[in-house]
Amino acid sequence: MFIRPHSLAIITTHQCTAACDHCCFTCSPYVTKSLRYERMEQLIDEAAQIPSLCVISFTGGECFLLGDKLDALISRASGYGLVTRCVTNGYWAVTPKAAEQRVAKLVKAGLKEINFSTGTFHSRYIPVQRVINAACACVQAGLTTLINIEICNESDFKPELITEHPVLAEYIANRSLTVQRSVWIEAEGISPVTHPEEHSRFNPDRKSGCQTILNVLAVTPDEHLVACCGLHLERIPDLHLGSVSQKSIRQVLDEAPDDFLKIWIHVEGPERILEFVKRYVPDYELPVHSAHPCETCLRLHKDKVARTVIREHYREVEDEVVSLYLAGMASNALNTAVLRQYQGQQTLATDEA
Template identity: 50%
Template sequence: MLVLPHSLSLITTHHCTAACDHCCFSCSPKITTRIPKEKITSLINEAQRIPTMKLVCFTGGECFTLGNELDEHIAQATKFGLITRCITNGYWAISLEHARRRMKKAKESGLKEINFSTGTFHQKYVPIERILNGTLAAAEAGIFVVINMEICDQSDEIKNNIILKNEKLIELHNAKKILIQRTVWIESDGNASLSHPENRSRFNPSNKSACRTVLNVLSVTPTQDLIACCGLHLEKIDELHLGNLSNSSIMDVLKNTQDDLLKIWIHLDGVEEVYLQAQKEDPSISLPLSSTHPCETCLSLYKNKEAFSAIQKVVKRNEKEIMERYRNKITLQIFDRNVINNLSF
């Protein structure tokens, strides 16, 4: 399989201190499935041998439930020259002092970036004040912070303003030490009502884009499946699963996997554009206009039998063009990388 991945996303566990409605992986405190410690160590070793790999992301579930083990993995990746990122709900930041101690240890291990997930659905389990504590502590330690705050019609903006209108966080945001961004919360296997305004539809021309993760990010699930992206619905789309790593290496799986033209096309033009081409092939196909996230559109494309069948016909007709565009892009990436690596100043 011809890929130049820049990131390895380790979904270390499905265990989480929260059980948020519509959690993309349906994580909860009751689930204990995880990637074994020795396997995480092995995967990081493999990552550093992939020339294009730059970053290892530790996520879940809740990766901080790994305790000291998480710091060991961060230190290992850092030793190999890989950038490290953790994604967390911030449950551990029960006070500013406690958060400072935890971030000091993470910084000493080499952590470069931490992402906090919060919003109305998370706040049922983790008070938003803990996000404030964790953000301040991480920024003080010199760790770059991203706050991903859910947005949907059901968002409680009064609570969200504890973050959005905090003067210290605004100051840090303006100094580019943290990034605060709103991310759409999408339906999964939850029960709560969830909706978005029409202007968030991914089929609005201003919202369409190429997919930034498929074939760029490789993910490993707690059951040790290798996935071709880090999308929110990755565990629901069998076609994204490349193989199991329990008894295989990443490179072995990639070498034994054929190029997939549909994934390549989504990588190049984005899943919404691909879906539109399916509709051109079969005008009876209805577009999922309520989709507000590319992962929603992607799930619909793969699960809609008519759309999937239609797009396979289009892909087959355009095989040469798709592969030529992809090879040109890959060649340019290789050229840019070689030039940068051989520059002398």
Template identity: 35%
Template sequence: MTILGTYKCTARCENCCFDSNPFLTERLSLPEILQFIQEAAELPTCKMVVFSGGECFLLGDDLVTAVAYATSLGMITRCVTNGFWAKHPEHGRTRLEPLVRAGLKELNLSTGDYHQRWVSQDTVVNAACLATDFGLPTVIMVELQRERRVTAADIAGDPRMAGRLKRDNPSLRILESPWMPMDHNDIIEQSENRMLSQRTLHMRGGCTSVLNTVVITPHRRFGFCCGLSREKIPELNADWAPGTFNDLVEAGNADFMKIWLWVDGPDRILAWAATKDSRIEWENRYSHHCQTCLALFSDQYIRDVIREHYRERVQDVLFRYTMRLREQQGFDTHLAP
């Protein structure tokens, strides 16, 4: 489960999935956050709580309390942050240490060309170094696009990072992920092998977020995935109120479209839809599966094809869904169709 306690952020990145900025004020109260954690913990398969945003560190002491509560319920906790709090290492240590004492187990840092207009690379490296000093598994996620200034190699080349990476430290990783626009008609240029096409379709698979992750937003909305485009897809959201968690999970697990996304993923569904309507343009338009998903739910041609022809796929998809569930270690019957 992911808790988006606030969409307020110290940065204002272009193409931010939540249009986060420093001027937003709505947020979840601490009792609401704890209630959501409690309801999630009652689901046997819910093992991790991710605190993100916006900028989760802006929750202040409430974040520490929430991490401690999730830990007390036996759940693993992770924070996703831009690292702004580590501009000065001593201040960063003061901010991170209470979270570690509360049981925080992982830290993810977001950076890249867009983020570094607001939070410097030096600050991000400070945060990563502090996290590894505390023994936290740490991931730095770097925005990927064809033309860019910031790369994973640049960050790895920082002497402080290089020293830690040379220790063959498996708990410190630097990854890259395509930066995507929040309009399915827009394109952020990526290398050819990153773009969805007939040539790359075989490398695309089922969505690993839908049916595996749920979200609570500052607007008390329940998300059925933690995808970057979820906020812009009404079908992937519902209203949450205390006591409704389990009912919402069951409703999601009974939704064929979500099952289909989990089995085949949005890229393969889109390619299939294009075989039914030649007006659907898809090759070399999408690099991130969340942008493809946004197209599935936003493009009227695609919506029409799915509405008119999805029954052709039901038997096959549900069969493969059942087989995959049976193959999974620790299969839980609450997911059965």
């Protein structure tokens, strides 16, 4: 398969300390499916052999359930010069002191970035104060820190708990902390999830190519290599490139056939592809309620009408789309080379110090 991924997301487990309604992976404390620790070590080794790959992300479920093994994995990836990131709900930051102690171990292991998830659904299980404790400790330790607040019409979460917090507000102002608000999308759950019309992915200013597919690979607890780390990756079999239970990441990539639809999604996004479908089926109903590209992507892959039109007419746009994709790959290759050079200089400076 002709791709140059820059990141690998290791979905360490589907077990989580929360059981959020509409969780994209249906995670909970009672779902114990996980990657074997030894396999995660091997995945890091394999990722380090892919020249374009710069970032390893540990996610879940809740990756901090690994305990000290998470630190060891971070250290292993950092030893290859890879940027390491964790995605967590912050359950472990019970007190400011507990947060500082845990973060100190992460920094020692070489962690560079950390993303926290909170909002209406998460805060039912993880008090927002724990996210605040964790974020404060991470910023103070020099980690690139992001808090992602889920949003929907039904949300009763008060974002000012974060944005107007006396310490966090200062971090936000000086850009040492990023707060992002992302739509919470419908999966398996009982709570209603809706969004205002201005969040529709079919609004002109909201349509874009997908920068995740083909750029960010993921390995699931079932040891499947997936062509993106999107929220519905478990529900779209066509995104699965193959099993890495008996093969390396590189082997699966080399054996996976090139797929124009993935390239098209990367370049133009699923919304524009469905609009392409509507040109040939004028009464085709676009999912204008979709507020997240992963929602639209799920519809694109599951809809028989859309798949039929794409199969019959994709060659009309194939040359243009592939040319744009190749141009983007060339640009990404240059950016990767610059990043690798910078990382090498930083490692050298650290060694000399």
